[in-house]
Amino acid sequence: MLILQTVDELKGWVQEAKRAGHTIGLVPTMGFLHEGHLSLVEKAKAENDKVVMSIFVNPAQFGPNEDFDRYPRNLERDQQLAKGAGTDVIFAPGVEEMYPRESQIKISAGAQAEVLCGAKRPGHFDGVLKVVTKLFHLAEADLAYFGQKDAQQLAIIESLVADFNFPMAIRRGETVREEDGLAKSSRNVYLSSAERNEAPHLKKALEMGRALVLQGQDPIEPMTQYLSEHTSGKVDYIELLDYPTLTAVIQNDAILALAVQFEKARLIDNIIFQPKGELDHA
Amino acid sequence: MLILQTVDELKGWVQEAKRAGHTIGLVPTMGFLHEGHLSLVEKAKAENDKVVMSIFVNPAQFGPNEDFDRYPRNLERDQQLAKGAGTDVIFAPGVEEMYPRESQIKISAGAQAEVLCGAKRPGHFDGVLKVVTKLFHLAEADLAYFGQKDAQQLAIIESLVADFNFPMAIRRGETVREEDGLAKSSRNVYLSSAERNEAPHLKKALEMGRALVLQGQDPIEPMTQYLSEHTSGKVDYIELLDYPTLTAVIQNDAILALAVQFEKARLIDNIIFQPKGELDHA
Numbered sequence: 001m002l003i004l005q006t007v008d009e010l011k012g013w014v015q016e017a018k019r020a021g022h023t024i025g026l027v028p029t030m031g032f033l034h035e036g037h038l039s040l041v042e043k044a045k046a047e048n049d050k051v052v053m054s055i056f057v058n059p060a061q062f063g064p065n066e067d068f069d070r071y072p073r074n075l076e077r078d079q080q081l082a083k084g085a086g087t088d089v090i091f092a093p094g095v096e097e098m099y100p101r102e103s104q105i106k107i108s109a110g111a112q113a114e115v116l117c118g119a120k121r122p123g124h125f126d127g128v129l130k131v132v133t134k135l136f137h138l139a140e141a142d143l144a145y146f147g148q149k150d151a152q153q154l155a156i157i158e159s160l161v162a163d164f165n166f167p168m169a170i171r172r173g174e175t176v177r178e179e180d181g182l183a184k185s186s187r188n189v190y191l192s193s194a195e196r197n198e199a200p201h202l203k204k205a206l207e208m209g210r211a212l213v214l215q216g217q218d219p220i221e222p223m224t225q226y227l228s229e230h231t232s233g234k235v236d237y238i239e240l241l242d243y244p245t246l247t248a249v250i251q252n253d254a255i256l257a258l259a260v261q262f263e264k265a266r267l268i269d270n271i272i273f274q275p276k277g278e279l280d281h282a
Numbered sequence: 283m284l285i286l287q288t289v290d291e292l293k294g295w296v297q298e299a300k301r302a303g304h305t306i307g308l309v310p311t312m313g314f315l316h317e318g319h320l321s322l323v324e325k326a327k328a329e330n331d332k333v334v335m336s337i338f339v340n341p342a343q344f345g346p347n348e349d350f351d352r353y354p355r356n357l358e359r360d361q362q363l364a365k366g367a368g369t370d371v372i373f374a375p376g377v378e379e380m381y382p383r384e385s386q387i388k389i390s391a392g393a394q395a396e397v398l399c400g401a402k403r404p405g406h407f408d409g410v411l412k413v414v415t416k417l418f419h420l421a422e423a424d425l426a427y428f429g430q431k432d433a434q435q436l437a438i439i440e441s442l443v444a445d446f447n448f449p450m451a452i453r454r455g456e457t458v459r460e461e462d463g464l465a466k467s468s469r470n471v472y473l474s475s476a477e478r479n480e481a482p483h484l485k486k487a488l489e490m491g492r493a494l495v496l497q498g499q500d501p502i503e504p505m506t507q508y509l510s511e512h513t514s515g516k517v518d519y520i521e522l523l524d525y526p527t528l529t530a531v532i533q534n535d536a537i538l539a540l541a542v543q544f545e546k547a548r549l550i551d552n553i554i555f556q557p558k559g560e561l562d563h564a
Binding site: 007011014019021103104105106107108109110111112129130133134138140156159160163164165166167 | 289293296301303386387388389390391393394411412415416419420422438441442445446447448449
């Protein structure tokens, strides 16, 4: 497995790979890998000749009061895990390498960023679009892989690719969970042991909410109540929207999504489902 | 020469060309071709295996009171000229083909769009960025060609490519002029015969302005005076800026640029030069 730290090294490798006729799957990450990331590598491995994983904690997607500085990092461990999953190239640039000068041009998310995390983290998805556009171009990826745990990010990146005809496609990876239901996340490491015990209630709240939606009831109040009773965290949002448009009127799938702020970690989770139940579509 | 009208046809052709190991030069145009466009095709022909010319009058870059509807179009004549210059593929999509749905994501020009035409045509360069991003992706161009007559557009597109690491480079084509100095433009056809006789004074005003700059004098007032005496047009702007940053403090090249509104045609022109004279740099 190669570890590349500069744009020029990556471009050189990509040109070689393209000349050899290889397809390239890209798995963009911020490192501190967990099984969610590794499941994306496995998908990429199955669908492409070569797999590039980027590891870059992207300052552009963190707000001034967010956890950029203390976002967990462990490149050595990440290398072992990425290699074990079959990654061919890790691209792990420094901030100066990715952003050598202030950008003149800006890419902005639209209405899809005005709900859920986007409403709480102004500019976050613009920062995501900035870095993924650069990575898609640098890796000349045929396919890029994103987990459904960050469902809003996934939807917005799908819009980017469709709106601007990127010569590539996005692949969705299902959320990977701990045995007790907690969605895998790099930020789980910041949960206290008491919080860690409460955290599976996020998924339970989502399941309860889905059941209510399927019965035609509003899930928001009961879920808020449930989470306040079963966790010490503060509910940041609970929303029921169309997926992937993220509009209020559900015409495709439904997404039920939440964010809960614990003392040192803000966790997000969601489930995507047919709002009228599976039977209606059978 | 192939004439393709759909995104899928173009993508199919591009995949074939890439598989065959061909490099692709892209010449984006709005049609109604003149020798300026054809000189770009010749440059592209010399530097790439295949040359794609897009012909698309892009509604996204016209303001509500601008000349989108009456922008000159003549696809049959364009085809003859493009073929004669060695174009391999014309991509001439309809508006629905390029913009099948409203975009979620927006690309915006920055400070470079706050001067010159950008100050007079709000949103114009955002519309340019939208269409060129799509075209760059669709054609998977190795090189794309733009004329220096639209110097602000060229500078902003160079920023786009650099800021987002597009896997391609921009090539600049010099402004092609009539024998009397008038810059070739699709819009020249809308000049009355009296205006056509006055129009070479735009270039003369620029030359006078350059001479003043090289003498350390401010060129704006004398140029404004000159144009009001020698043409019936209304000066929209005359500006002296750094190129390509388009900032007020000249640290690279200088651009002296103007726009003059005639009855039915708004003409632009510019010259780019070393602000301290050629000798200082010898």
